[in-house]
Amino acid sequence: MRLMYINNNGSGFADYIEVAEGTTVQGLFAERVPDGHPHDYLIRVNRQPATADQMLREGDRVSFTPVKIEGAAA
Amino acid sequence: MRRLMRRIEIAQHRGWHAAAGQLTANLIREADYGYQRLAEFARLLRRTPPRDLPTESEIFREIMAVHGEFSEVEIDLEGGELIVTTDPIVLEDTPLGPFQIRLNVNRLDGRQPYRVVALDPNPAAANEAVTHPHIQDEHLCEGEGKVAIESALNAGRLLDFFLIVTRLLGTYARGSAYIELDDWDGIRCQDCGSLTFEDDRCHCERCDSDLCGECCLSCQGCQRGLCSECMTTCSRCGENYCRACLTACRACHEKCCENCLEDNLCENCHEQPDDEAPDDGRDSPADTLADAGDCQERLHNLCESTLRTARPAGASATV
Numbered sequence: 001m002r003l004m005y006i007n008n009n010g011s012g013f014a015d016y017i018e019v020a021e022g023t024t025v026q027g028l029f030a031e032r033v034p035d036g037h038p039h040d041y042l043i044r045v046n047r048q049p050a051t052a053d054q055m056l057r058e059g060d061r062v063s064f065t066p067v068k069i070e071g072a073a074a
Numbered sequence: 075m076r077r078l079m080r081r082i083e084i085a086q087h088r089g090w091h092a093a094a095g096q097l098t099a100n101l102i103r104e105a106d107y108g109y110q111r112l113a114e115f116a117r118l119l120r121r122t123p124p125r126d127l128p129t130e131s132e133i134f135r136e137i138m139a140v141h142g143e144f145s146e147v148e149i150d151l152e153g154g155e156l157i158v159t160t161d162p163i164v165l166e167d168t169p170l171g172p173f174q175i176r177l178n179v180n181r182l183d184g185r186q187p188y189r190v191v192a193l194d195p196n197p198a199a200a201n202e203a204v205t206h207p208h209i210q211d212e213h214l215c216e217g218e219g220k221v222a223i224e225s226a227l228n229a230g231r232l233l234d235f236f237l238i239v240t241r242l243l244g245t246y247a248r249g250s251a252y253i254e255l256d257d258w259d260g261i262r263c264q265d266c267g268s269l270t271f272e273d274d275r276c277h278c279e280r281c282d283s284d285l286c287g288e289c290c291l292s293c294q295g296c297q298r299g300l301c302s303e304c305m306t307t308c309s310r311c312g313e314n315y316c317r318a319c320l321t322a323c324r325a326c327h328e329k330c331c332e333n334c335l336e337d338n339l340c341e342n343c344h345e346q347p348d349d350e351a352p353d354d355g356r357d358s359p360a361d362t363l364a365d366a367g368d369c370q371e372r373l374h375n376l377c378e379s380t381l382r383t384a385r386p387a388g389a390s391a392t393v
Binding site for chain 1: 135136138139142143207208209210214215216217218219221222225226229231233234237238241242244245247250251252
């Protein structure tokens with residue numbers, strides 16, 4: 001099924017992806033952010049907070065935003 | 075590059091092989107440079123694909139999502155700003171208060187179309203305009219979040235934008251701040267008690283105490299920076315020296331710098347005449363004779379007075 005996947009980490013990613021039917025939020029995270037931990041990210045499905053076991057559906061929009069993003073001094 | 079290629083042909087035709095070699099090396103450098111610029115241009119094109127403007131319904135959903143995510147959201151129609159107020163920010167026990175993220179929707183095409191305003195500012199002591207380690211003059215330095223913010227705004231993903239900025243405000247990047255949190259309230263000079271800041275602060279090289287620029291004294295001998303406790307002065311010229319750069323005059327034992335000592339004698343002791351040569355604890359022969367003469371005279375007087383007291387009136391005595 002087709003999802004809009006957004007990763008706001010670093011240079012970021014925002015595009016449609018294909019995932020298997022029955023993929024959960026946790027499953028997508030493990031697949032797309034293999035070196036990350038879910039508690040280090042704000043996870044939203046269709047702009048709403050989501051649980052790890054929430055089943056994703058065709059056309060869903062999933063975003064992962066890191067909890068820690070470092071600023072700088074110009 | 076075409077000109078280089080023509081010159082190479084000419085050089086080769088005339089048998090100038092060394093020149094042709096040099097020109098070929100130049101041509102290769104130019105080609106590499108051109109390739110790098112093209113690759114960079116291609117990367118930029120890939121990063122900024124043609125924009126699909128969000129529909130009205132998408133924008134509406136984004137605004138509703140922002141309302142759902144944050145407790146305080148305003149829309150300033152007159153100023154064209156979408157405003158989100160954060161919870162109070164505390165970084166490493168330093169309270170910074172809540173901030174307003176004010177996104178100007180009329181300037182979305184411009185560079186950083188938003189500002190971050192401190193509502194209950196606790197600015198750095200050194201600079202009131204720094205209300206957060208990564209904010210100066212309401213301008214947030216985006217650091218790691220720069221590309222993600224641009225991408226979110228380009229796509230009209232307002233919720234993502236506010237989430238990213240909020241996370242930037244809640245993260246302290248030590249070593250990359252306008253003013254580090256360690257210096258937020260300033261550090262007191264050990265000598266005068268005034269507040270010191272990073273660019274004006276020095277340390278005593280002997281006891282490591284913090285000093286302001288004015289209290290940091292320089293030893294005229296070894297040039298070390300010292301506090302007033304660790305610094306002393308030459309007894310003769312009065313210049314600042316550390317104790318290690320002073321030597322005691324061998325006569326008067328006053329601490330003097332090397333400029334004020336000659337043959338380990340200070341100026342005062344060095345200038346005394348020969349017969350008043352410095353007292354080194356031993357009498358000179360002249361002093362000894364003088365002392366002997368004094369003793370003899372005193373003894374003579376003592377004897378005379380004793381005899382005067384003892385003899386009857388009219389008698390004489392010879393000593």
